[in-house]
Amino acid sequence: MPQDREIAIDVRDAVKRYGTFAALKRISLTIRDNEFFTLLGPSGCGKTTLLRMIAGFEDVTEGAIYLYGEALDTLPPYKRPVNTVFQNYALFPHMNVLENVGFGLEMLGKSKAEARARAGEALEMVQLSQFASRKPSQLSGGQQQRVALARALAPRPRVLLLDEPLSALDLKLRKSMQVELKHLQRETGITFIFVTHDQEEALTMSDRIAVMSEGELQQLGEAREIYERPRNVFVADFIGDTNLMEVTVDKVSGGRAQCHLGGGHSLTCDAVDGVEAGARVHMSLRPERLFLSAQPAEPGSLPGTVRETIYIGTDIATIVDLEDGPQFTVRSSNSTRGNARVFEPGQNVAVNMETGAARLLAD
Structure with a gap:
């Protein structure tokens, strides 16, 4: 992604307190113009609080937030070039779709003719003309969601805030809307700031992701970076599936660490800054970066026994107990071209891994 884009949102050491409770703890991040940016984290992590501070629904206790270089505390909410799409679409039941979309424009002082024309353009954009x-x-849930989106887009904001707008939709419709939203963001060039607790949703749609927990920013980066190179235990565990285990570092040399897994098993992976021999640290191994073969084990592989095989449709998950060691989950593509061999419970197998599959984590 280009680094020289104009900065749309600049959050500097932002703190939000409710009495003695700190909902946000010195958050600093920048969001670029024309970026699909996602705030991701579990319930109560502060992501919606930050969104509401950008919208002007909450004040900043300490620090500052800048919108295209202008401090937000100088701009009342109605003067910010920002619109919000909420979880509940808040459509007026007595108005038709066109009137719902045009209502906000009339409140902004637009003539009925201009409001109607721009509402029509917004409906065409979301394919609801x-x-x-x-x-x-008279509309489905997905159609109501698109009406709410059209209403937010009609005033042509520079920034669109989306607070878990897909959470009420069923899985298939939600996935379809993810693609539509990403396409719409690219088409309009508007900066989208999207809040979700759904990791797959964030990975699917985002240019960059800010992972949050307990009011703190855990990691900020592009989707691939967040998934492939998690910074700490929380990010590795929260984003996707992983085999997370505590290991002992036996030796560090040339940027590589040899780690003991228990039961006489060891493997070598990239070291992390500051790790030393004797340290107890966490290791992450993504299930799809592992693969199984029949014993006897090849050099570098880990011998174990199949506990359970789970058919997931697109994938097959195999749970393996290492001999006197930890338990691994291995995922393989359910395809004749992939590693789709099914091993039965009780069968002896060897767990193999791709280069770079094991990652040490900063706790």
Whole structure:
């Protein structure tokens, strides 16, 4: 992603307190113009609080937030070039779709003719022009979500805030809307700031992701970086599936660490800054970076016994107990071209891994 884009949002040491409780603890990050940026984390981590501070629904206790170089505390919410799409779409039941989309424009002082024209353009953008005369109760959940999106886009904001807008949709529709939202963001050039607790949703849609926990920023980076190179235990465990285990570092040399897994098993991986021999640290191994073969084990592989095989449709997950060691989950593609061999419970196997599959983590 280009690094020289204009900065849309600049959050500098932002703190939000409610009495003695700190919902946000000195968050600093920048969001670029025309970026699909996601705030990701579990419930209560502070992501929606930060979104509401950008929108102007919450004040900043300490620090500052800048919108295209202008301090937000100088801009009341109605003067910010920002719109929000909420979880509940808040459509007016007595108005038809076109009136719902145009209502905000009229409140901004636009003439009825201009509001109607721009509402029509917004509906065309979300492919709902044919439903302009319907009431919200005559629409599906996905269609209502798109009406709410059109209403937010109609005033042509520079920044669009989306607070878990897909959470009420069923899985198939949610996945479809993820693709539509990403396409819409690219088409309009508007900066999207998206809040979700769904890791797959964040990985699918985002240019960059800020992972948050307990009011703190855990890691900020592109989707691939967050998934492939998690900074700490929380990020590795929260983003996708992983085999997370505590290991002992036996030796560090040339940027590589030899680690003991227990039961006489060891493997070598890239070291992390500051790790020394004798340290107890966590290691992450993604299940899809592992593969199974029949024993006897090849050099560098780990012998074990299949505990359970789980058919997931697209994948097959195999749970393996290492001999006197930890338990691994191995995922293989359910494809004749992939590693789709199914091993039965009780069968002796060897766990092999791709180069770079094992990653030490900073606790």
